[in-house]
Amino acid sequence: MRFMVMIKANHDTEAGVMPSEEVLAAMGQYNEELASAGVLLGGDGLHPSSRGARVRFSDGQCSVVDGPFAETRELIAGYWMFQTGSLQEAVDWVKRCPASAVGESEIEIRQVFEAEDFGAEFTPELREQEERLRARISH
Numbered sequence: 001m002r003f004m005v006m007i008k009a010n011h012d013t014e015a016g017v018m019p020s021e022e023v024l025a026a027m028g029q030y031n032e033e034l035a036s037a038g039v040l041l042g043g044d045g046l047h048p049s050s051r052g053a054r055v056r057f058s059d060g061q062c063s064v065v066d067g068p069f070a071e072t073r074e075l076i077a078g079y080w081m082f083q084t085g086s087l088q089e090a091v092d093w094v095k096r097c098p099a100s101a102v103g104e105s106e107i108e109i110r111q112v113f114e115a116e117d118f119g120a121e122f123t124p125e126l127r128e129q130e131e132r133l134r135a136r137i138s139h
Contacts, residue, residue, distance in 0.1 A: 002112040003082045003090040009075035010105045026098035043080035
């Protein structure tokens with residue numbers, strides 16, 4: 001199972017405070033452990049919302065709102081993609097994250113949909129299209 005593990009933003013991440021060398025080293029070690037265990041598929045930190053935008057869709061129209069965004073607790077500061085056998089295994093790995101790296105924050109874990117989750121609506125043609133796309137983007 002694949003899981004997106006989202007590190008929620010806090011005051012420091014939204015202010016653009018860069019992590020210390022100690023925090024970077026602790027995160028590097030944690031990421032090495034994840035990779036060595038075959039859990040880590042990817043992940044990155046994100047710039048503050050002041051450097052982002054939201055595209056909102058409503059009634060067939062779209063509008064763009066530039067950051068920053070007010071609700072810090074709803075923002076994402078970074079993410080990992082995990083491959084684990086269960087949600088509990090993903091939770092267990094997240095519990096090993098260095099506390100110094102996330103500060104006063106929370107981490108949300110969400111399972112990623114797989115092709116079989118979509119049922120009959122995911123026709124053989126759509127499945128083939130998805131496989132072609134994945135092959136193109138997995139350099």
